[in-house]
Amino acid sequence: MSTATPNAPQDTTAALPADLQDERLIAQQGVRGWAGAFLSRLKSGDLGSLPVVIGLVIIWGVFQALNDSFLSSRNLVNLTLQSAAVGTIAIGIVLVLLLGEIDLSVGSVSGLSSAILAVGMVNQGWPSVVAIVVAIVAGMVIGLAYGALFTRFGVPSFVITLAGLLAVLGLQLYVLGKEGTINIPFDSGLVKFAQQTFLPLAVSYVVALLAVALYVLTRLRVNSQRAAAGLSTTPNVMIGLRALVLAVVLLVPTYVLNRDRGVSVMFLLFVALVVVMDFAIRRTGWGRSVMAVGGNVEAARRAGINVKGIYLSVFALCSTFAAIGGLLAAGRLAAANQSSGGGDTNLNAIAAAVIGGTSLFGGRGSAYSALLGIIVIQSISSGLSLLNLDSSIRYMVTGGVLLLAVTVDSLSRRSRAAHGRA
Amino acid sequence: MTATAAPATTAVLSLKGVSKRFGAVQALKDIDFDVNAGEVVALVGDNGAGKSTLVKTIAGVYTPDEGTMTFDGRTTSVSTPAEAQRLGIATVFQDLALCDNLDVVGNLFLGRELYRGRALDEVRMEQESWRLLRQLSAKIPSVRIPVASLSGGQRQTVAIARSLLGDPKVVMLDEPTAALGVAQTAEVLNLVERLRDNGHGVILISHNMSDVMAVADRVHVLRLGRNNGTFHVSQTSTQEIIAAITGATTNAVSERASRRVQKEEQS
Ligand SMILES: Nc1ncnc2c1ncn2[C@@H]1O[C@H](COP(=O)(O)OP(=O)(O)OP(=O)(O)O)[C@@H](O)[C@H]1O
Numbered sequence: 166m167s168t169a170t171p172n173a174p175q176d177t178t179a180a181l182p183a184d185l186q187d188e189r190l191i192a193q194q195g196v197r198g199w200a201g202a203f204l205s206r207l208k209s210g211d212l213g214s215l216p217v218v219i220g221l222v223i224i225w226g227v228f229q230a231l232n233d234s235f236l237s238s239r240n241l242v243n244l245t246l247q248s249a250a251v252g253t254i255a256i257g258i259v260l261v262l263l264l265g266e267i268d269l270s271v272g273s274v275s276g277l278s279s280a281i282l283a284v285g286m287v288n289q290g291w292p293s294v295v296a297i298v299v300a301i302v303a304g305m306v307i308g309l310a311y312g313a314l315f316t317r318f319g320v321p322s323f324v325i326t327l328a329g330l331l332a333v334l335g336l337q338l339y340v341l342g343k344e345g346t347i348n349i350p351f352d353s354g355l356v357k358f359a360q361q362t363f364l365p366l367a368v369s370y371v372v373a374l375l376a377v378a379l380y381v382l383t384r385l386r387v388n389s390q391r392a393a394a395g396l397s398t399t400p401n402v403m404i405g406l407r408a409l410v411l412a413v414v415l416l417v418p419t420y421v422l423n424r425d426r427g428v429s430v431m432f433l434l435f436v437a438l439v440v441v442m443d444f445a446i447r448r449t450g451w452g453r454s455v456m457a458v459g460g461n462v463e464a465a466r467r468a469g470i471n472v473k474g475i476y477l478s479v480f481a482l483c484s485t486f487a488a489i490g491g492l493l494a495a496g497r498l499a500a501a502n503q504s505s506g507g508g509d510t511n512l513n514a515i516a517a518a519v520i521g522g523t524s525l526f527g528g529r530g531s532a533y534s535a536l537l538g539i540i541v542i543q544s545i546s547s548g549l550s551l552l553n554l555d556s557s558i559r560y561m562v563t564g565g566v567l568l569l570a571v572t573v574d575s576l577s578r579r580s581r582a583a584h585g586r587a
Numbered sequence: 588m589t590a591t592a593a594p595a596t597t598a599v600l601s602l603k604g605v606s607k608r609f610g611a612v613q614a615l616k617d618i619d620f621d622v623n624a625g626e627v628v629a630l631v632g633d634n635g636a637g638k639s640t641l642v643k644t645i646a647g648v649y650t651p652d653e654g655t656m657t658f659d660g661r662t663t664s665v666s667t668p669a670e671a672q673r674l675g676i677a678t679v680f681q682d683l684a685l686c687d688n689l690d691v692v693g694n695l696f697l698g699r700e701l702y703r704g705r706a707l708d709e710v711r712m713e714q715e716s717w718r719l720l721r722q723l724s725a726k727i728p729s730v731r732i733p734v735a736s737l738s739g740g741q742r743q744t745v746a747i748a749r750s751l752l753g754d755p756k757v758v759m760l761d762e763p764t765a766a767l768g769v770a771q772t773a774e775v776l777n778l779v780e781r782l783r784d785n786g787h788g789v790i791l792i793s794h795n796m797s798d799v800m801a802v803a804d805r806v807h808v809l810r811l812g813r814n815n816g817t818f819h820v821s822q823t824s825t826q827e828i829i830a831a832i833t834g835a836t837t838n839a840v841s842e843r844a845s846r847r848v849q850k851e852e853q854s
């Protein structure tokens with residue numbers, strides 16, 4: 166039966182899944198196929214989060230070599246507590262960057278949110294829930310205003326939010342009034358949440374294992390759906406391997422953190438927001454529209470997407486995340502003052518998103534860049550302060566890392582263009 | 588009315604006195620244009636005659652300065668592409684309008700995603716994509732690569748497949764075969780005939796006269812942004828249409844043709 170008729174190849178392809186029948190497609194089946202595909206993706210400049218992971222390993226290695234308390238449980242718990250607020254702000258920055266826009270005012274908005282919370286709770290005696298809601302709504306309204314200005318008049322987001330940076334800072338000072346600093350009582354729920362709430366030991370492991378189980382179950386379900394639809398599936402070995410990596414990535418830090426105070430619930434909230442936004446970006450129609458607008462506005466418009474609505478929702482979400490970040494920062498500091506949200510908050514949030522691998526050119530990135538990026542930035546900051554180097558050095562190093570990240574972004578963009586993956 | 592013409596149907600899409608200018612350029616002037624259900628109308632004209640502008644005006648990308656549009660018997664004004672889509676007008680634009688960062692599936696279903704609960708149903712969309720692409724004999728290695736990495740013809744196939752989603756009443760194809768291979772061009776022409784047989788109205792823009800004569804029922808000629816005649820394919824010749832396109836009975840095309848005839852006679 167092995168006569169070389171022209172039909173023979175078709176007989177073999179008929180057994181292949183629908184998406185693997187093109188003979189020019191370099192075979193992608195089995196573990197080896199997956200490894201090959203991964204390598205070729207890297208070579209063509211589709212780096213994803215690999216550079217930042219490598220960078221993080223280097224940074225941790227260097228600081229640990231210079232001072233062996235860097236990777237101590239105590240310092241790592243501090244790192245999680247320091248990351249949550251600015252990391253939450255960075256999630257919003259990821260969203261605007263996906264559209265190819267920018268929001269320079271997130272620091273001011275987070276400061277305003279801190280101020281509203283403190284004045285509301287302490288001076289006005291509002292219940293804390295009311296103060297929190299008012300602060301978040303204020304952030305959302307500011308974002309809607311940016312979105313309206315942007316879609317109505319076409320003013321570049323860079324300029325709108327630069328004006329917003331000043332105006333909202335003024336609003337923050339106005340809300341704070343003459344006092345300048347308002348302390349939030351230590352027994353208030355928000356301060357307790359931000360400073361002292363950690364997962365019980367057993368719960369932390371259960372959460373980590375549940376996450377792994379959820380991952381495996383989703384992948385298996387997708388596999389069975391794909392098999393039923395006649396499409397290729399991920400080999401089970403690969404799913405197992407990935408689940409193993411995920412388990413290590415989750416359980417080892419949990420163990421290390423539990424040797425000190427444990428897993429901060431505030432940090433967990435930040436991670437949960439990242440996971441939710443990642444789902445929203447990759448798996449919902451809204452997220453698909455955001456990516457489309459970031460990739461080609463005109464094509465998105467012609468596809469019938471409500472482009473203005475997308476801009477409005479993203480600017481509003483960005484400011485909302487900034488306001489939530491401001492609340493977490495106020496809780497952690499147990500105070501709001503004139504420098505809340507000032508200093509390097511703004512730049513750290515933007516740098517985190519970019520360092521984490523979200524492109525400045527729009528249409529490319531992931532919510533996880535907020536998580537990875539903020540850990541890089543806080544690691545640098547914490548490592549340098551352990552070495553008793555002051556903020557002058559910290560700014561220079563963070564600036565250097567940001568420049569490196571932007572260069573990697575631009576280079577990989579060029580390489581993608583050359584390899585046809587732009 | 589001649590015996591060969593299709594039975595008189597009311598136009599599914601009809602334009603009256605449509606004008607559009609870009610600054611000092613009068614791109615369209617007083618255009619009247621009809622498409623019936625189950626009819627293929629070829630829109631022809633020289634470069635810059637205003638064909639793409641007319642298509643974009645119908646598709647809601649541009650709003651006309653003057654004129655009215657009737658769709659399905661009702662006077663409508665389409666001011667956004669979303670409205671045109673809701674009415675049932677699908678368009679393949681000359682400049683394709685694809686999102687380079689999204690994969691083939693993402694582009695095919697952009698704005699019309701399939702859901703499973705509240706999340707995107709990637710599996711069903713991928714399956715549908717293969718079905719659509721097979722139908723067009725598409726040569727696309729994978730639907731999970733960004734469209735930036737596809738060739739010009741592959742991108743064009745994706746854009747055409749896009750217009751088949753949903754159940755449009757009118758399909759507009761702006762030079763759909765310009766970058767296609769021989770087999771794919773034939774498939775697109777088959778597709779145009781299938782669309783007509785299923786009762787869709789098709790507007791086809793092409794510079795290829797043999798394609799036009801092969802599939803169109805009527806040819807509508809634009810010249811310098813104005814109507815320059817409508818011809819029933821069964822009652823006209825390529826020469827007549829070319830004369831209407833170029834605006835003269837003696838033109839570069841007919842001169843070349845007669846030169847060739849002379850040469851053949853001499854040899
Ligand atoms: N966005 C625009 N802004 C200004 N002028 C435009 C614009 N689009 C088209 N035009 C002008 O309108 C006229 C008609 O252009 P159009 O693209 O409709 O031509 P066409 O018939 O599709 O030509 P082709 O066969 O080359 O595709 C041209 O003179 C062009 O310069």
Ligand SMILES: [Mg+2]
Binds near residue numbers: 681
């Ligand atoms: Mg054109």
